[in-house]
Amino acid sequence: MSVSAIRRLILVGLLISIGAALSIASPSFLTLDNLMTLLQEASLTGIVAIGFTLVLITAGIDMSIGAVIAITSMVCVNFISYTHLPAYVFIPIALAGGCLIGWVNGFFITYFKLPEFIVTLATRGILAGLALIAAVKDDQGFVKNVFIQDEVFLSFGETVGPVYIVTIVFFVLAFATQLFLKRTRAGTNVYATGANPTASRLSGINTDRTLIGVYMFSGFCAALASIFLSARMMTAMPDFGIGSEMDVIASVVIGGTPFTGGVGDIWGTVIGTLFLALIKNGILKLGLSPYIQPIVIGGIIVVTVIADVWYKGFAEKRATRIARQKQALAKEGV
Amino acid sequence: MSANSPLLLECKGIDKNYNGPMVLANVDFSLKRGEIHSLVGENGAGKSTLIKIITGVTNRNAGSIVFEGQSVPVEHNKIASERLGIAVIYQELSLIHGMSVAQNIFLTKEPLFAGLPIIDINKMNRLAQEMIDKYGFDLRATDIIDKLPIAQRQTVEILKALSNKASLMIMDEPTSSLTSTESAQLFKIIRLLKSEGITVVYISHRMEEVFDLSDRVTVLRDGKLVTVLEKEQISPAEIIRLMIGRALSEDESRHRMVKKEGEVVLEVEHLCCEGKLKDISFKVRQGEVLGFGGLVGSGRTELMRAIYGIDGFDSGRLTYLGKNYVPSVEKSIAGGYGFVPEERRLQGIMGGISIVGNIGVANLDAISNSAGFVSGTKEREKADKAISLLKVKPANPDVLVGNLSGGNQQKVVVGKWLIRDLKLLIVDEPTVGIDIGAKEEMYQTIERLACEGVAVIVVSSDLPELTRLSDRIIVLRKGQIIKEFAEGVVTEEDVLRAASGIVEGGTQ
Numbered sequence: 001m002s003v004s005a006i007r008r009l010i011l012v013g014l015l016i017s018i019g020a021a022l023s024i025a026s027p028s029f030l031t032l033d034n035l036m037t038l039l040q041e042a043s044l045t046g047i048v049a050i051g052f053t054l055v056l057i058t059a060g061i062d063m064s065i066g067a068v069i070a071i072t073s074m075v076c077v078n079f080i081s082y083t084h085l086p087a088y089v090f091i092p093i094a095l096a097g098g099c100l101i102g103w104v105n106g107f108f109i110t111y112f113k114l115p116e117f118i119v120t121l122a123t124r125g126i127l128a129g130l131a132l133i134a135a136v137k138d139d140q141g142f143v144k145n146v147f148i149q150d151e152v153f154l155s156f157g158e159t160v161g162p163v164y165i166v167t168i169v170f171f172v173l174a175f176a177t178q179l180f181l182k183r184t185r186a187g188t189n190v191y192a193t194g195a196n197p198t199a200s201r202l203s204g205i206n207t208d209r210t211l212i213g214v215y216m217f218s219g220f221c222a223a224l225a226s227i228f229l230s231a232r233m234m235t236a237m238p239d240f241g242i243g244s245e246m247d248v249i250a251s252v253v254i255g256g257t258p259f260t261g262g263v264g265d266i267w268g269t270v271i272g273t274l275f276l277a278l279i280k281n282g283i284l285k286l287g288l289s290p291y292i293q294p295i296v297i298g299g300i301i302v303v304t305v306i307a308d309v310w311y312k313g314f315a316e317k318r319a320t321r322i323a324r325q326k327q328a329l330a331k332e333g334v
Numbered sequence: 335m336s337a338n339s340p341l342l343l344e345c346k347g348i349d350k351n352y353n354g355p356m357v358l359a360n361v362d363f364s365l366k367r368g369e370i371h372s373l374v375g376e377n378g379a380g381k382s383t384l385i386k387i388i389t390g391v392t393n394r395n396a397g398s399i400v401f402e403g404q405s406v407p408v409e410h411n412k413i414a415s416e417r418l419g420i421a422v423i424y425q426e427l428s429l430i431h432g433m434s435v436a437q438n439i440f441l442t443k444e445p446l447f448a449g450l451p452i453i454d455i456n457k458m459n460r461l462a463q464e465m466i467d468k469y470g471f472d473l474r475a476t477d478i479i480d481k482l483p484i485a486q487r488q489t490v491e492i493l494k495a496l497s498n499k500a501s502l503m504i505m506d507e508p509t510s511s512l513t514s515t516e517s518a519q520l521f522k523i524i525r526l527l528k529s530e531g532i533t534v535v536y537i538s539h540r541m542e543e544v545f546d547l548s549d550r551v552t553v554l555r556d557g558k559l560v561t562v563l564e565k566e567q568i569s570p571a572e573i574i575r576l577m578i579g580r581a582l583s584e585d586e587s588r589h590r591m592v593k594k595e596g597e598v599v600l601e602v603e604h605l606c607c608e609g610k611l612k613d614i615s616f617k618v619r620q621g622e623v624l625g626f627g628g629l630v631g632s633g634r635t636e637l638m639r640a641i642y643g644i645d646g647f648d649s650g651r652l653t654y655l656g657k658n659y660v661p662s663v664e665k666s667i668a669g670g671y672g673f674v675p676e677e678r679r680l681q682g683i684m685g686g687i688s689i690v691g692n693i694g695v696a697n698l699d700a701i702s703n704s705a706g707f708v709s710g711t712k713e714r715e716k717a718d719k720a721i722s723l724l725k726v727k728p729a730n731p732d733v734l735v736g737n738l739s740g741g742n743q744q745k746v747v748v749g750k751w752l753i754r755d756l757k758l759l760i761v762d763e764p765t766v767g768i769d770i771g772a773k774e775e776m777y778q779t780i781e782r783l784a785c786e787g788v789a790v791i792v793v794s795s796d797l798p799e800l801t802r803l804s805d806r807i808i809v810l811r812k813g814q815i816i817k818e819f820a821e822g823v824v825t826e827e828d829v830l831r832a833a834s835g836i837v838e839g840g841t842q
Contacts, residue, residue, distance in 0.1 A: 144521060167446045179452070183452045183453045184451050185444055185446075186451075187452070187454070188433075188437065188441065188442075189442070191432065192430045192433070195430045195433070196428075196429075196430050198428070199428040199430055200430065200441075202412060202428050203430075203441045203442055203494075204413055204416070204441075205430070205441070205442055262430070263432055318611055319481070321609075323483075
């Protein structure tokens with residue numbers, strides 16, 4: 001069995017055992033309501049994490065995702081407050097806005113050959129500021145909390161049966177992205193670009209186009225999550241999503257996509273997202289202070305990364321040993 | 335020239351200079367269909383440049399290229415040349431790690447389900463396996479690249495080129511990191527390619543290979559075409575004579591080993607490191623140049639890193655200047671070691687920093703006071719001293735080292751040790767990528783240091799260099815000492831034979 005398969009199995013095992021432990025510890029954990037809320041939480045992070053996974057596979061990083069969430073929610077609220085355009089007009093505009101931001105990121109990264117981290121950190125700052133400026137203000141200039149009344153928009157926060165729409169969208173998007181990565185040429189190019197950009201270019205892959213596409217997708221995913229978030233909260237705030245990078249990065253890293261590029265997939269990210277949401281939900285259900293959440297998440301990132309590095313070293317040693325034994329055997333055969 | 339002309343490629347009057355001396359001057363080069371054509375010449379003769387021009391990695395200054403009857407424009411590029419059917423099998427392989435053999439072969443042209451943008455993985459694996467079986471390679475289409483040995487990765491590169499319908503394959507030193515069995519397999523593949531009508535350009539320093547394989551040989555010297563040898567004219571001695579421009583006299587290929595009587599500076603006993611080094615013992619004396627030969631991957635660099643203290647080892651004992659010594663980089667430097675690493679750009683220099691800074695960083699103890707503040711004047715004095723000792727050009731200590739030529743960069747790397755109280759200098763591949771003049775200076779520096787009583791360890795793949803410099807040569811193979819040449823005359827061939835595992839008639 002491959003390393004990633006074992007890793008995944010361990011995570012699923014942990015997921016089930018932690019879930020079982022929580023069911024015993026807290027009577028309100030194993031209720032349909034709580035599980036659906038948990039899934040809804042996971043889906044919001046997860047949608048962003050899907051886009052982020054692709055960026056990470058190309059060995060890049062996107063720090064602007066949180067700010068994209070903020071600006072997108074502000075775009076929607078402004079449409080709702082000042083225009084009478086229906087939701088099915090401005091939602092596509094908001095999503096296109098997310099793509100545009102991603103395109104800008106990708107353009108600066110590829111055309112000017114700037115480091116991904118710096119570019120996206122800069123766009124993050126700019127967007128976070130723009131979100132505040134774009135926020136609807138009252139007479140004294142304070143940010144006004146606009147309650148969304150547009151029914152089409154609000155319906156994004158609804159459920160189909162017991163399942164939230166966002167959860168359905170998350171799993172559909174995950175499935176489609178996984179298919180894209182593993183079964184299309186463009187998806188293969190994403191891996192190749194991350195694994196070895198020089199070899200990819202020599203093989204005829206347009207790595208710049210691949211990178212720009214990946215950042216656009218990341219922006220799109222963040223904008224999509226923003227719409228579901230606003231619909232659920234029935235309002236939008238200019239600080240929506242700011243700081244959510246932490247959860248997203250944690251989900252992807254726990255899911256087994258490393259920062260080195262060329263490796264990773266969406267199922268890992270899905271499991272990582274569920275894992276993280278479970279931990280967060282568990283902290284609440286056990287009645288612990290929500291303030292310890294970031295501490296726990298930070299701790300989990302460190303432990304995961306250490307385990308990965310340790311296991312990688314172990315696996316490499318084992319591989320060389322096996323190779324040597326094989327060689328020795330081959331020699332005896334001669 | 336029509337498409338069915340016997341010539342596949344015809345280059346005429348190729349000139350190239352990289353804003354300086356002519357690297358290629360009026361070179362003609364032609365290839366017949368389905369021949370194995372060797373391109374030989376000493377380092378710096380212009381082989382790589384000619385290949386780069388043909389493949390479009392760099393542009394020519396003058397001359398014409400006709401490939402398959404089509405004229406190739408000056409503004410040529412790698413992707414266009416691949417489309418024409420020119421493939422290069424790189425030494426540093428250009429495969430994508432983490433992907434399977436089939437994925438690598440079909441990268442960017444994966445078979446799709448009819449009418450859908452979805453890759454048909456089964457079909458891709460099947461097609462790849464068919465190709466593999468057709469050529470009789472020992473591979474599976476689903477193997478992940480990372481798990482294959484270098485020789486098999488090379489095979490994947492060849493398959494990738496074949497799937498591109500390449501009619502010309504260029505192999506640059508393909509056997510440099512292969513074992514002799516693997517090389518033999520590669521030769522079989524090359525002959526197979528020839529029988530398929532594919533033209534192979536073969537570049538190698540190993541004359542026997544050139545002799546065995548080639549239908550024709552083009553000899554380059556100092557950027558000029560010397561001659562093209564037809565099959566019946568090819569002999570190793572003749573090629574070497576043409577490459578060097580004179581026959582190699584007996585004393586030039588043979589070197590007498592000299593026994594030095596100085597005090598032992600470093601003694602290594604039974605050094606072992608799991609998977610890398612096995613029971614290595616040797617001594618190096620004051621004023622002695624001890625050469626380490628062996629093929630790439632034989633453990634030479636690992637040994638140097640271990641005795642300098644970069645990597646640990648499992649067991650064994652070091653005695654340095656009569657005392658038991660457990661190496662660590664800090665202690666080694668303080669104790670009088672100098673280390674010139676193999677990869678100059680990666681490990682030797684800090685390109686974005688001036689000569690002063692590069693020299694200063696290895697001599698912080700000498701240029702700073704007890705509070706840890708660095709004295710700019712002292713730093714400069716040290717740099718000036720190193721520059722004048724080694725004649726670094728330009729002799730301006732503020733120049734960024736990255737802007738110097740390879741030879742001068744290497745001088746800076748050596749220079750930072752030279753100004754210390756040096757007792758042992760370890761030099762890994764002293765002259766890779768530096769020009770002939772600078773090479774000679776480097777040799778003189780090493781010889782001078784030895785005369786001054788420094789113990790020098792030289793690791794080199796360049797056999798003439800190794801035999802010329804060394805007073806004694808130890809040859810490693812698969813992490814073990816396989817042979818020591820301590821006295822008498824040693825020829826380059828002796829060293830190569832030992833390194834390849836051919837010892838006294840038998841193969842080991």
